[in-house]
Amino acid sequence: MADAEMAKRAVGFAAVDRYVTSGTCIGLGSGTTAYWAIERVGERVRAGEPIVAVATSSTTERLCRERGIPLIPFGERELAVAIDGADEVAADWSLTKGGGGALFREKAIALATRMFVVIVTPEKLVERLGAFRTPVEVVPFSVRWVEREIRTRFGVEALPRGGDTPFVTDNGNLLLDCSFGSIRDPVALDAQLREIHGVVATGLFSGLTDVVLVNGSDGGVESLAPRGDARPAVP
Ligand code: 5RP
Numbered sequence: 001m002a003d004a005e006m007a008k009r010a011v012g013f014a015a016v017d018r019y020v021t022s023g024t025c026i027g028l029g030s031g032t033t034a035y036w037a038i039e040r041v042g043e044r045v046r047a048g049e050p051i052v053a054v055a056t057s058s059t060t061e062r063l064c065r066e067r068g069i070p071l072i073p074f075g076e077r078e079l080a081v082a083i084d085g086a087d088e089v090a091a092d093w094s095l096t097k098g099g100g101g102a103l104f105r106e107k108a109i110a111l112a113t114r115m116f117v118v119i120v121t122p123e124k125l126v127e128r129l130g131a132f133r134t135p136v137e138v139v140p141f142s143v144r145w146v147e148r149e150i151r152t153r154f155g156v157e158a159l160p161r162g163g164d165t166p167f168v169t170d171n172g173n174l175l176l177d178c179s180f181g182s183i184r185d186p187v188a189l190d191a192q193l194r195e196i197h198g199v200v201a202t203g204l205f206s207g208l209t210d211v212v213l214v215n216g217s218d219g220g221v222e223s224l225a226p227r228g229d230a231r232p233a234v235p
Contacts, residue, residue: 004121007215011119012036014221015083015213019117022049025077027109028064029084030057030102033119037083042067054079056109057102058170074108082113087132087203089118089125089212093226094186098135098203101161101169107201110208117211125214125224129186133159133177135203142198143174149196156180173200 001009016037020026028038038060045051045068052070055061064071084106088096095118097103110116136158138146143160150158161167161175169175183189183204190204212224 027082033085
């Protein structure tokens with residue numbers, strides 16, 4: 001296995017081993033890092049542990065089914081913990097998410113869970129969000145108008161994901177990837193974007209992260225210490 005994949009596997013497995021307890025309902029994220037958390041949960045379920053999950057995307061649903069992880073609809077039970085990757089983690093633990101297009105369900109689950117554990121490899125750690133384009137989910141009817149509004153209000157590029165073959169989210173919506181550059185206040189930007197009629201959700205996640213797990217230089221997995229306005233870890 002390549003080193004990069006080994007690093008994702010290490011954080012994914014560590015998150016499940018440290019934070020998932022038997023008998024609980026958990027949220028499972030999307031992407032190549034969350035893949036390894038799903039893999040680990042599958043191993044524990046097949047070993048007989050009663051764990052049920054809510055999936056953040058249709059891809060994660062399929063991976064769970066293939067591994068025998070029982071799924072329940074979102075909202076049916078309290079979520080003890082949710083584990084997900086991120087595209088960027090800022091010093092204040094705000095996140096950019098949605099590189100895989102699952103931002104709406106990922107945010108729904110991050111908002112609802114008692115503990116939100118973010119798993120990343122070190123290159124995802126940044127001082128401020130924004131080098132990665134911010135995904136914005138938009139209802140299809142409004143996409144051209146929202147694209148223009150974002151350009152006019154913020155003076156930035158809003159690129160429809162997929163170009164001529166639009167990427168359609170699990171909710172039947174479209175995505176605009178916006179180049180805001182260095183984002184000073186992700187809370188304010190998220191609110192301003194959601195004020196535009198037609199915007200469903202943004203990939204800016206603030207005040208939701210409880211734990212950040214990242215690969216350490218010694219090959220182990222470290223729990224990052226909170227900085228700035230980061231929400232302190234739930235014990
Ligand atoms: C999907 C996401 C993913 O968590 C994010 O894109 C990170 O993915 P990966 O672990 O593959 O780098 O937000 O919508």
